[in-house]
Amino acid sequence: MAKEIKTIGVLTSGGDAPGMNAAIRAVVRKAIGNGVNVKGIKKGYQGLLNEEIVDMEARSVSDTIQRGGTILGTARCHEFRTEEGQAKGAEICHKHGIDGLVVIGGDGSYRGAQALSRHGINTIGIPGTIDLDIACTEYTIGFDTAVNTAMNAIDKVRDTSSSHERCSIIEVMGRNAGYIALWCGVANGAEDILLPEKYDYNEQEIINNIIRNRKKGKTHHIIVNAEGIGHSTSMARRIEAATGVETRATILGYMQRGGSPTCKDRFYASIMGAYAADILCQGKTNRVVGYQHGQFLDFDIEEALAMKKDLNNYQFDVSKVLSL
Ligand code: ADP
């Protein structure tokens, strides 16, 4: 029989993402609506181990849906990767009467949730990362805001790049995943898109492309480079030397993780937060919420972590043709 849930906790973990506040707000208000108490755990698993735990009321999340970042704070916590840290975390949950926990974060955070579930704390994960790199879901909280932020910034660089007839290398986030780079590359009409999953480090091909485009009369050359490839400044120097085209690098960096969430991020995060609160209140555990083919659904964490996600080859091929 499913255990009765009287109090749940909610935390955000790993890199922050715009829309996390909408998810927290939905967890708090849906659980309260279900007659369950809610506690907020600050600064991810580190805050759990430090017992930074506060009571949450419906009003605790007022005026937060439009705010970037996470009102609970977030952290990366090495201690929680250890068996002792996880046992201590579960003990602290028991001490505070927390029967279930919603964890908003990425794959790493799900592993922490899985560990707590092994220690008897019911857990539900919600995908929160700007990188879109969680296999069981087509949507992750923050991606939509991040790509719109990056796209608007790249438009601005493109203006000055055209005026000066320059080549611009613009580095976007994504250490292991190229989704932000691919989406912006297409949306900004980039001439080259360098993705960690695809790039073969053949710089000569980029150089040839720049020279070819100059001959065709293109006044700028935009290269969207993913953080996982990096080295944009030295790449710019080499490209300028080889092509004779003035080349500049712009690293967009953490601005992509901040800012007011888009409507999509507020809406999807709200539905996912409510969904997580509902299944947790029903006694489900060791699950993660996802979005696939127009439906919100949930998966076993183990299964979700075993799934693989690959960049779509067709989309990548199209991205190269559209900048001809
Ligand atoms: P994300 O959740 O965005 O993937 P991280 O990989 O940094 O980000 O993970 C966030 C936190 O989750 C880590 O700092 C750590 O506290 C916890 N975590 C990560 N991996 C594990 C693991 N294998 N077991 C337990 N906890 C983990």
Ligand code: F6P
């Ligand atoms: O949240 C995802 C992400 O922004 C990645 O794209 C990036 O590589 C990483 O986080 C950077 O994280 P940190 O805050 O540890 O520098």
